[in-house]
Amino acid sequence: MMDYKFANRISTLAPSAIREILKYSSEPGFISLAAGSPASDAFPVEEISKISAQIFAExxxxxxxxxxxxxxxxxxxxxxxxxxxxxxxxxxxxxILITSGAQQVMDLATKAICNEGDAIICESPSFVGSVNAFRSYGLNLVGVPMESDGMNMEVLEQKLKTTPNVKLIYVIPNFQNPTGFCMSYEKRVRLYELAKQYSVMIIEDNPYGDIRFTGEPIPAIKSMDTDGLVIYAGSFSKVLAPAMRVGFCIAPAPVIQKMVVCKQVSDVHTQMWSQIITHQFMTKCDYAAHLEKIRAIYREKAKKAQEFIDKYIGDTVSYDAIEGGLFLWLRLPDSIPSEQVCTAALKYKVAVVPGSAFSIEGDDKINCIRINYSAPSDENLEKGIQLLAKTLEEFK
Amino acid sequence: MMDYKFANRISTLAPSAIREILKYSSEPGFISLAAGSPASDAFPVEEISKISAQIFAExxxxxxxxxxxxxxxxxxxxxxxxxxxxxxxxxxxxxILITSGAQQVMDLATKAICNEGDAIICESPSFVGSVNAFRSYGLNLVGVPMESDGMNMEVLEQKLKTTPNVKLIYVIPNFQNPTGFCMSYEKRVRLYELAKQYSVMIIEDNPYGDIRFTGEPIPAIKSMDTDGLVIYAGSFSKVLAPAMRVGFCIAPAPVIQKMVVCKQVSDVHTQMWSQIITHQFMTKCDYAAHLEKIRAIYREKAKKAQEFIDKYIGDTVSYDAIEGGLFLWLRLPDSIPSEQVCTAALKYKVAVVPGSAFSIEGDDKINCIRINYSAPSDENLEKGIQLLAKTLEEFK
Incomplete structure (x- = not known):
């Protein structure tokens, strides 16, 4: 048999801790608070079904x-x-370029802009899907610690000063994955200034921005982009349905031009039925009302999640009240190691992901647990947090 | 404004001659024999519509x-x-891995297997979409001349001997794009032997194999694969509909495993509606009868195309009678340069592609023209070939 050798660029893409946990969580009887999935009752099934019938009729x-x-x-x-x-x-x-989900924006932008060995600066922790896309092009990943109001700007500046060949800064400014944090307006302005000063482009990934159910929206970094520095990634996965795989990228025309070339040799174009459904939904249905409707669903789910946490594990963990997105970020006391808690939780058939799984350089001390409250039913959410409480008892 | 710099790997992906021609060919009044599209009357619209309604109902x-x-x-x-x-x-x-069209097989296999600077051997001429995918990973592309019964095996052996770091051999054994040629059984066996001897994997791309409307099918190279050397790419773009973007890859398990990792960071998964439609179509409809039906459509179209060519330009060009696929490959006499003919044809509002546009290393002398007969209507096919006849007259 052949002795298979693979490309160096994918050698660091070993099965992750998250994948192991997700494998368990799909087993029968398991409660998963580990996914990054939107709430299925927010999908506009009736409307999509109707539009689809019209497409085939007309x-x-x-x-x-x-x-x-x-x-x-x-x-x-x-x-x-x-x-x-x-x-x-x-x-x-x-x-603007329509992509096969926002994930493809990371793939195409990296491929178009970065040579192997170039550096990308990321919030740490950050979304594993994007981070692995960057790794898959052999980039040097540099983490900047995440704070409740976004990445630490002093560390960012220092990294920009000292890291060779930084080409991109990757941020999720709204309801970040995994932390759920929003970057403050002041930090967005500062981030843009620094990117301009160091001639580095920004990827602004905004899959969760539409799911703000309380508080005031903060202007997008892209809205300040008078210098052509920002590659904006948007997604319909949370607003319509993820399996339709429709995202988009708004970026300076020369960047889009190169990304189009990369897309052509990757999947030719995004599936057409999905693109037409999305267009019809935005123009023929009441899009604003739909957004309000899904925000109400998430608002209710988030309220319940916080009630259950306060009730069952409020004495052990802390968290920032959430204003949107899919995630809650539980801080654990130093005496209770989050990684071991997540492993122990599998015994009780509940799956949650340790914060360290989202670390950029692996050396961050992130003693947190990410809770997804959007995918599970209310019943499973309560049961899952009760089981997590049981698990935490073991460590006291 | 930002001074944009792009990755070295995409520097050779300049807009191609084909793209320029295709740009013209979408203008009103133009007749395009330049596309690589299947015949729309072969799409099972009724069945897809019905299955789609069922999915949303059930x-x-x-x-x-x-x-x-x-x-x-x-x-x-x-x-x-x-x-x-x-x-x-x-x-x-x-x-097996389901992909977003067969194009994605080229993208993921190359990404998983090849480092920049590695070599890939291709039939010359060959399909530009695949060839550009290989280029986009910084590969060294080595062309082996195409003959009526497949690539020249002596040149292949010599290239395998003399080229450093050959990782892949890329072939389209059935009704190749652009030539329409099939690789003989003897050459398939020899190709496999050589790949084994030099420990090089084969990508067998077979988007047109199902559209054989006469003659006997030749066994796939993958059917001989006892050593785990062959990555097989299949497509539903010609059998169902291209905009659904469903293809697949059958390859040794370790290769698929790495390709899955690459797919996850590229587009997460292939659009689900398309995957379910394809599954239902294969299991609930009469798939064999559908294949027979589309073969009949292509048989009829190919017959007409050959009649028109014989009638209008038979004294100037020659071609091998075709048994399947989407293309006819016109050989021109040395005195009539095919590239200039294709440019001149644009004046008459007919678009055809010169063979040289598909060259691997750019130095092949390919004095041929690719004719797509599947996409145009019978009327446009006749008119297009009449206009091509007019163009050829200019060169006599």
Whole structure:
């Protein structure tokens, strides 16, 4: 048999702690608070079903024939106008690309911009999917500690000063994965200044921004982008449905042009039915009302999650009250090691992920646990937190 | 403004001659014989529409929620069994991955296996989409001249001997793009022997194999794969519909495992609705009858194309009678330069692609023109070839 040798770039992509936990969590009887999935009762099933029937009644060929790599033109125009009007994201120097989920933005942007060995600065902890995309192009990953109001700007500046060949800074400014934290307006302004000063581009990943159920939205970094520094990634996975795999990228035209070339050789174009559904949903349904509806669902779920935590483990853990997104970030006392808690929890058939699994350089001391409250039912959420309470008792 | 710098790996991916031609060909009044698209009247629109309605009536969540990167399990099993039974493709050492079109197989396999600077051997000319995927990972592309019965085996052996770090050999054994040629059984056996001898893996790309409308199928190289050397890429783009973006890869399990990791960081998983439609179509409809039906459509179209060519330009060009696929490969006499013909044809509003656009190393003397007969209507096909005849007259 062949002696298989693989590319160096993927040698660091070993199965992660999260994957191991997720493997368990799909077993029968398991309660998973470990996923990053949106709430299924927020999916507009009826509307998607109706639009789909219309597509096949009126113009099936549009949904079935090859299209262009840039994306379905009516959807591109609708999203571009919507993002400009509602969030001041995108200007005349920008262009838009429809992607197969926001994950593909990380893939294509990295591929287009970075050589192997170039550096990317990330919040630490950060979203494993993006971080592994960066690793898969052989990048040097540099972590900057995450704080309740976003990454530490002094450390960021120092890293920009001392790290060779930094090409990108990757941030999730709203309801970050895994922490749920938002970057403050002041830090967004400062981040932009620093990126400009050091001629480094920013990837602003915003999959959760639409799920703000309390408090005031903070302007996107992209809305300040007069210098063409920001690559903005948006997603319909949480607003419509993740399996449709529709995301988008708004970035300076020269960057989009290169990303389109990379997309063409990756998957030619994003699935058309999904693109048409998304366009029709945004233009023919009441999009604003839909967003309000899903925010209400998440608001209710988040309230319950916080009640259960306060009730069952409030004496052991602490957390910042959440204003949106999918996650709660539990801080554990030093005496209780989060990694061991997550392993022990598997015995009780509850799956939660230790904060350290999201570390960038592996040496951060992150004694936290990420709780996903959007995917489980209310019943399972309560039961899961009760089981986590039982687990925590073992460590006292 | 930012001074944009891009990755070295994409520096050779400049807009190609084909893209320029395709740009013209989408203008109103243009007749395109330049595309690589399947015949739209072969798409099973009614069946897809019905299955889609059923999905939303019976189990919408399956089509909307996140799934695994490997692909929808029932589809994986159905395709695996089908390919084993009908084509002896895949054995117990292999695994299967559902991809976002067969294009993604090239992307993921290259990413998983090749370091920058590694070499890949390709038929020359070959499919630009795959070739650019290889280029986008900084590979050294080595061309082996294409003959009517497949790549020249003496040159292949010499290239394997003399080229450092050859990791892959890329072939389209059935109705190759752009030539329409099939690799003979003898050459398939020899190719496999050589790959084994030099410990190089083969990517067998087979998007057109199902569209054989005359003659006997030749066994897949993958059907001989007792040593785990062959990565097989299949596609539903020509059999169902391209915009659904469903392809698959059958390859040794360790290779699939690495490709899954790469897929996870690229687009997480292939769009679910498309995967379920494909599965239902294969299991609930008469798949064999559907294949017969589309073969009949292509047989008829190919017959007409050859009649028109014989009638209008038969005295100037020559070609091998075709038994399947989407393309006809016109050989021009030395006195008539194909590139100039293709440029001149644009004046007459007909788009065809010169063979040189598919060259691997750019130095091949390929005085041919690729004709796509599957996408245009019969009327446009005739008119297009008449216009090509007019163009050729200019060069006499």
């Amino acid at each position: 113009r099936p060929m549009e949904a079935l024939h090859y299209s262009v790599s840039e994306g379905y033109t009516p959807l591109r125009e609708t999203v571009r106008d919507y993002m400009r009007k509602t969030q001041s994201v995108g200007n005349d120097d920008d262009n | 189990r919408p969540m399956e089509a909307l929620h996140y799934s695994v990167s490997e692909g929808y399990t029932p589809l994986r099993e159905t395709v695996r069994d089908y390919m084993r039974k009908t084509q002896s493709v895949g054995n117990d050492d292999d695994n």
